[in-house]
Amino acid sequence: MNLASAVPQRRAPAGPKAEQRVRDILRVGREVFAERGYERATTTEIAQRLSISEATVFTYFRGKRELCMRVIQDWYDEIIAAIEADLPRQASVREQLEFIVLTHLRLFLIQGTGLCALVLSEGRTKGQDLGEGFVELQRRYTVPLMELLARGQEAGEVRRDIPLRLLRSLVFGPMEHMLWEVVITGRQIDVEASARDLVALLWPALQAPDQELQRLRQLRAQLQLVLAQA
Amino acid sequence: MNLASAVPQRRAPAGPKAEQRVRDILRVGREVFAERGYERATTTEIAQRLSISEATVFTYFRGKRELCMRVIQDWYDEIIAAIEADLPRQASVREQLEFIVLTHLRLFLIQGTGLCALVLSEGRTKGQDLGEGFVELQRRYTVPLMELLARGQEAGEVRRDIPLRLLRSLVFGPMEHMLWEVVITGRQIDVEASARDLVALLWPALQAPDQELQRLRQLRAQLQLVLAQA
């Protein structure tokens, strides 16, 4: 394959009307991919919901795969933006953590369960159509939390003896698991209460190991020693 | 009025050779579904890897969906069996928890990452082909952990003020999240160390809150009292 003589791809149209089209397709594409997953989503359905021709979709996106990637990208950007916009940076690390968890849960549950599933599903199968850019997207998505945790470590509020990655899993893991339960069972939950509960559960694990407890343990040990010798 | 009595399906053969065939197809089916996910897996590929005709696959399984369900079921059964067989019931709840986590991680990472993804993916998309039996399978899969946590609660080692479901999410959540990181990034991890770390992180959150701390505080207070009187 002579890359220099690569077939020239038709460029997507430009202009203000075109931008609106792109936004429309992305919006509906998000709906459909969210509802059906990558494989079961069809370009037909996307086009029909917009009352446009299927061919038009391909005028603006090189193919199904590219469209789906853009959908996910946009969604990530929104979440990141939402968090960065309203994160109460003056509040305590714990409160900021609560905010992040709550915001995630909210965005997921309000409109994103399907997208969440999409990302999780498609990111995890070999031979997938979606593939290359995934790891990078995944990384960006956790940036706000990572930064918060880093700040927490610097401030001494979050333990330093555990790698950030592991702490991140400690937060996102239960969160996503909760979300799945919602998706699977269809049971409704109280988002804010759940966020609060979750952080309450997690916080002790994230904190620097309790100094008071350490000292008391030492004390007990010494006493036991003394008493044993008595 | 459906006067046409149901057309009878050809029964799957039942001899000893047949059992071997079923096992073969389930084995390879597991591989393919694991690698590709439900939609991207093809009966063609399964048959080819076994060097048998596609028709043979359909001789033993009514269809793709049934085969996939059986694959998942079998996998769940293996995991449950593995845990129940070797669970150190005499050991502490914490040690048993470590065993469960370790066993899960191991089975997932050794041969099951893809299946894990399969289950998680397919269970989470609307309009899926796999559908009805899924929630039930999901439930069976967490039985050993649920029982352990229940025993822990009875023994006073696990807090009672949080619903079991939430505690389950607290365990499975981070576990699965770790697994996904592995799948996505392809990075290898030290399974045993990870299991230990994870439980170390989780344990404080699962324990009866501050019981130890409460008792130590009492001890200190009494000692102080005694010393003051001495």
Add this chain to the structure above:
Amino acid sequence: MNLASAVPQRRAPAGPKAEQRVRDILRVGREVFAERGYERATTTEIAQRLSISEATVFTYFRGKRELCMRVIQDWYDEIIAAIEADLPRQASVREQLEFIVLTHLRLFLIQGTGLCALVLSEGRTKGQDLGEGFVELQRRYTVPLMELLARGQEAGEVRRDIPLRLLRSLVFGPMEHMLWEVVITGRQIDVEASARDLVALLWPALQAPDQELQRLRQLRAQLQLVLAQA
């Protein structure tokens, strides 16, 4: 709970070219279904005869069954239209009957023997794929004859003591039987002569029982009585 909203079917195109395509497919579909019957007809063959892709067939018709139903419907419509257009309403009931029989025979023999067989066959097997709309189609097909017979009854030219349904069988039955003989044996027949012969045969059976004959019979009986007494 079927949460998955129905997956939308691709609509058939609707332009002027599309109409031509639909007509082409219906035309060839008619041929193939006529020649082979429902089960033995294949979408492959229909596509091949038109030198188009099989997929194109499915662009215009949801599936084999729908196509076949449309084929039959169209054919019925043609027959009904042909009869209604040229039926000599001013002529005697008998002449109109002859016209209907002749028209049927003609349309059947010229291009429709196979379709006739198709309809008769598929309408008569349990567990058929074609099913729901069949009885209704069947009914529409006999409307012109039924109306004629009803008019004949009102005019006193057709006997009233036999249910219309039975009279209808009396007409269609032999007609179809003749047609089958043609199909089976392949023997050619003189359509017009056959129509004339058939109606000649049928007419006495349809007519109001002959009054002259009745009266004559009475006369004879009385005479015989008288002579016997003489």
Add this chain to the structure above:
Amino acid sequence: MNLASAVPQRRAPAGPKAEQRVRDILRVGREVFAERGYERATTTEIAQRLSISEATVFTYFRGKRELCMRVIQDWYDEIIAAIEADLPRQASVREQLEFIVLTHLRLFLIQGTGLCALVLSEGRTKGQDLGEGFVELQRRYTVPLMELLARGQEAGEVRRDIPLRLLRSLVFGPMEHMLWEVVITGRQIDVEASARDLVALLWPALQAPDQELQRLRQLRAQLQLVLAQA
């Protein structure tokens, strides 16, 4: 193709057990073909209803087609036998005709509607699997009626100016049409009454045309002449 070196076909087994097998398969085959029609009948179903292996069916019959032909043949033989056994040869032609019609209707409706449909359907499609022997079977099936009509003609009770074939259509046609109505609509009918009605309708058409009427007219004319002269 060198016919001389034709692959020797495995012969069907012989012996009393084998004959029973053949009868069983024919019996069930009749059921299945009758219920489903040729294409939709499966060797699987036939074998399953007998709790035997599919392969066994092929031990006794060369294939689906041969089995079906034998099924039809047997059925025809039964009907012919039933008619020939009980035909009241001493009774009038009309009574014999009534007997034949009644017997047909009965055998069809009791167990044979499906077979009737099978024969009619499969006999009428080109490219059919069943094919060669059909015309011959069809001929044998109408032998009793044909003979009766011939005798009727000789006896002067049935008109001679119409070909026998047409008269046969006149009888079988309405009969079959009635049967179809039953099959299609599922409506039950009074077999004996229907047979009587049908023959009542047909008889005038079969009779020598107006012979009676001719003679009566002559009689009246002569009487009038005599009376006028008196």
Add this chain to the structure above:
DNA sequence: CATGAATGAGACTTCATTCAT
């Protein structure tokens, strides 16, 4: 003789994608 087991051939159907207009 009966059958367990396997399969070739082919059916219908779906869908992303292209291209002339």
Add this chain to the structure above:
DNA sequence: AATGAATGAAGTCTCATTCAT
């Protein structure tokens, strides 16, 4: 810029039939 129309490629599934045991 938009789309009507067409299709290649692929997928799931069915079934009559064969053959070694």
